[in-house]
Amino acid sequence: SSGINAEYGGSGREAAMKSRFFVEEGATKYFRRLSFSPDGAFLFVPAGQVPGNDDVHNVTFLFTRSNLKTPICYLPGPSKPVCVVRCCPVLFQLRNSQPSKRRFKLPYRIVFAVASLSEVIIYDTEQLCPIFLVSDIHYACITDLAWSSNGRVLMITSYDGFCTILSFDQDELGTVYSKGEGSPAVPAVDCAGKENVANNT
Numbered sequence: 001s002s003g004i005n006a007e008y009g010g011s012g013r014e015a016a017m018k019s020r021f022f023v024e025e026g027a028t029k030y031f032r033r034l035s036f037s038p039d040g041a042f043l044f045v046p047a048g049q050v051p052g053n054d055d056v057h058n059v060t061f062l063f064t065r066s067n068l069k070t071p072i073c074y075l076p077g078p079s080k081p082v083c084v085v086r087c088c089p090v091l092f093q094l095r096n097s098q099p100s101k102r103r104f105k106l107p108y109r110i111v112f113a114v115a116s117l118s119e120v121i122i123y124d125t126e127q128l129c130p131i132f133l134v135s136d137i138h139y140a141c142i143t144d145l146a147w148s149s150n151g152r153v154l155m156i157t158s159y160d161g162f163c164t165i166l167s168f169d170q171d172e173l174g175t176v177y178s179k180g181e182g183s184p185a186v187p188a189v190d191c192a193g194k195e196n197v198a199n200n201t
Contacts, residue, residue, distance in 0.1 A: 032046050032084075033083065033084040034046060035085045035086050037087050037110050038087055038091060041064065043063040044087065045060065046082040046083055046085050047083065058080065059082070060082050060085055077116060080117045082114055083116060083142065084143075084145050085112060086154075088111040088151045088154075090111075090151030092108060092109040093109065093178075094126060095127075102126055103128065106126075119133065119136070120134050138156075138159075138160050139160040140158050151173065152167065152169075152172075
């Protein structure tokens with residue numbers, strides 16, 4: 001299942017210390033495209049992995065700008081390693097008016113796309129589940145993503161030489177956030193109240 005998690009599975013800190021923080025070089029075709037959020041508060045890092053009960057799971061790590069050594073949480077990803085993360089340059093208004101149900105204490109929503117070698121998943125910072133998923137759209141692996149400046153187009157490139165264009169209707173991803181609606185300062189983060197046990201080894 002996909003969602004924002006604040007700790008590793010398996011035996012917790014001991015399992016995390018014994019596992020590799022990121023997948024090996026060949027797993028992502030020698031590129032790993034990370035991205036800062038448009039407010040500069042978060043760094044989204046692909047090619048992560050965490051130990052599970054029986055296997056290693058592919059994830060995207062989230063770091064804060066104030067601490068680039070230890071991730072605050074991770075997003076469980078697809079079956080293949082995550083190779084690209086791109087944040088939409090537009091911030092969106094919150095959809096949930098109840099602060100207790102938000103995963104991050106932000107006055108706005110950040111939308112970001114995560115790509116493995118074969119699929120693209122779009123998340124936001126307000127809910128657990130992905131808001132969009134597309135897969136098996138190319139004959140070869142996905143190589144990069146790019147958002148338009150207005151956040152309504154997402155371009156997907158592939159080794160097969162083709163591009164896929166995802167177009168979103170007005171307000172399909174949400175209503176554009178206005179700076180006057182809240183402070184854009186570096187936000188506090190609430191990941192289900194659990195301590196993150198990720199450690200780089």
